Amino acid sequence: MTSIFELPDDLLASLITSFPCREAQINALATLIHPRIAPCRNLVVHGTEATGKSSIVSDLLQTLRDASSSDLNYAIVKSAECVTARHFFERTVGLVGDALRNESAPARCETLAALTAELTKTLKYTEQDPRSRFVLVFDGIDRQRDAPPTLLPALARLSEIIPNLTTIFIITTPSPSLMRICSPPHIHFPPYTKAQYIAILSRTPPASLPNTTQQETTELWTRFTAAVHDSLARPAARTLPRLRQCCATLWPRFTAPVASGTHKAREFSKLLIAARAYFQDESILEPGIQRARRDAPLAEKKKSSSGSGTDLSTLLPPTARHLLIAAYLASHNAPRHDNALFSTWHAGGKKRRRGGVAGSSTPNGTGRGRRAKHRRIARKLLGPGVFVLERMVAIYVATRQEWIPGAEDGKGGVDGDVGMAIATLASLRLLVRVGGGAAGAAAGAGGGADLDRGGKWRVNVGWEIIRSVGRSMGVEVEEWLVE
Structure with a gap:
């Protein structure tokens, strides 16, 4: 007998494949969002930049909505696209109306009280269908410009007023008194480790090099990504997209001796010595930035x-x-x-x-201003x-x-x-x-x-x-x- 707390195996398979090394976070999110499993009122998703928070939440909601038909709906509000607090309020109301296919024009919304009133009126259908669920995602809410000090506590209490509402807060670092309510569930997206970086990058190896098999190219690519991580992870490539860009930029230069026939793909140490200058020159990674002159600094x-x-x-x-x-x-x-x-x-x-x-003397050699004889x-x-x-x-x-x-x-x-x-x-x-x-x-x-x-x-x-x-x-x- 299948437990009601278990998701179908094929439901999240494609999502786990698209986001490797994030299986635990995906399963936890699906459990706390799915209307038939263990939905929660508020959920905090936190982690550093470029750890997959926003992308995974967005794709997961789309997957669950496609699977559950009319039981789940959602709207994602990105704070980076909102200039002021009023813009944030009105955009939230507008996105919720678009998700519900509400054709009426959104009213003016300038305060938190007006936002609560508009959302309560828009989501009142949930009282009639207790099985339905609406997920409201606030992406980057901790960086919202012109935000009132009570913004997060007020948004956290929306689920207490509106039935069947789940509010997800995507932030960088949560504080102990973030929402001033009982601690909601937190899902942490930790930074990728070196092994995870290599595993993710190794899933898409480049095409085989001349006079080299695909297996040899894949093995060389794996060792190459490890070398790029060791040399550039801290100074220039701290995130996965940045590390992927660095690997794509340095790979043609690193494998140039293999393409010309002077080295073989298995001679990794020789290739690394020949290309060591590329791992030390930041201008190759950012050609648009001119380096400061080192010959005559001030x-x-x-x-x-x-x-x-x-x-x-x-x-x-x-x-x-x-x-x-x-x-x-x-x-x-x-x-x-x-x-x-x-x-x-x-x-x-x-x-x-x-x-x-102050040191001059009078004509007769006397006076208070006479130069001291001991100063030479x-x-x-x-x-x-x-x-x-x-x-x-x-x-x-x-x-x-x-x-x-x-x-x-x-x-x-x-x-x-x-x-x-x-x-x-x-x-x-x-x-x-x-x-x-x-x-x-x-x-x-x-x-x-x-x-x-x-x-x-x-x-x-x-x-x-x-x-x-x-x-x-x-x-x-x-x-x-x-x-």
């Missing part, structure tokens, strides 16, 4: 010894160069000299910027000091009008370009974060730019570089240093 030019200043002067944008000079001045000038150097009102409307502003090393030759980010930006704003031609008063404030320039300098390690707690230290070490105005920084370039950068802008940095 970070390496910054570290070069001879022409580093000239390279920075050429490659850095004007705002970044200006901020780099301001950072150098903030590192090598004491804060007490900022008024004398950068303030217009401090010197009667004209900035005094010749070296030795120029300030620019000493190591850079620590400055506050707000001070560097203030120096940038104060010198903008004089250093940048065409800059007017009122237009030299801090904008998005300044923040982007600071982030660029920090990522290139031209500016280094040296304080501000563990979070700030971690940001500085990782090349990020925490734009806290109280954060402490230090310039990371020498005098020769900063002098070349300044001269590229027509600025003699030495005139702005206090000796």
Whole structure:
């Protein structure tokens, strides 16, 4: 005697053949969806990208509807095709009406309450036929744009209001409180393993190579797919469609020695050595993407010894160069000299910027400003000091009008370009974060730019570089240093 919980063997045979390595998921879905076995109200289907969730659910519903005639009907709503929440609601109502061949035009549906009312009115036939079942699938519902926070809990309660309704949620990663109801059944689609990848790809081997039998070609293809998986599965082919595309792209190049007669199909090791360059060059897989030049990246030019200043002067944008000079001045000038150097009102409307502003002496050799006798090393030759980010930006704003031609008063404030320039300098390690707690230290070490105005920084370039950068802008940095 056949149990009512067993499906006919031939019902899912074609589906299992089309989707190998997913037999357990297909049987579980069929059991929880079929109206004559163990249908459930809500079902969560989750897994990473390209694991067969949407395709299997769609084909399974089509197969079950063809087998059960009028007992099962379904509609699939794809969130990727819905721009707003209102679009999602109205599309759901429209697809349900199309599945039921409802010729009336769908009404406006802007809220969850209106959606519930429309679906209740459309699916009221289920009260008259308790054996029928309607399956409503929400594909990618966790990525729905402009979704209200109560969307998933409200959709999960539709089956409590509408009899004989099964709601399937296809998502990537479910959270513990996903629907705020008793835990519904979950079906996990795990990523394919290496053995499963090889088994799936081996089902459709390519045509036989010249002077090679089909069996030898199939064996070579199996070993080739394993090699492609080992070399490209993590960096470039993490999904089954992508891995299949990589194999199709590399196969003609890999088997070229066999076609030319220089190697045999059984000499896999020699073929692998001859084609090892193809497994290391991503441009073969993506010919439309130009690879970045490796001969002169900006970070390496910054570290070069001879022409580093000239390279920075050429490659850095004007705002970044200006901020780099301001950072150098903030590192090598004491804060007490900022008024004398950068303030217009401090010197009667004209900035005094010749070296030795604070270190000059009176004619008779006395006075508070007399140069200290123990200082014998120029300030620019000493190591850079620590400055506050707000001070560097203030120096940038104060010198903008004089250093940048065409800059007017009122237009030299801090904008998005300044923040982007600071982030660029920090990522290139031209500016280094040296304080501000563990979070700030971690940001500085990782090349990020925490734009806290109280954060402490230090310039990371020498005098020769900063002098070349300044001269590229027509600025003699030495005139702005206090000796």
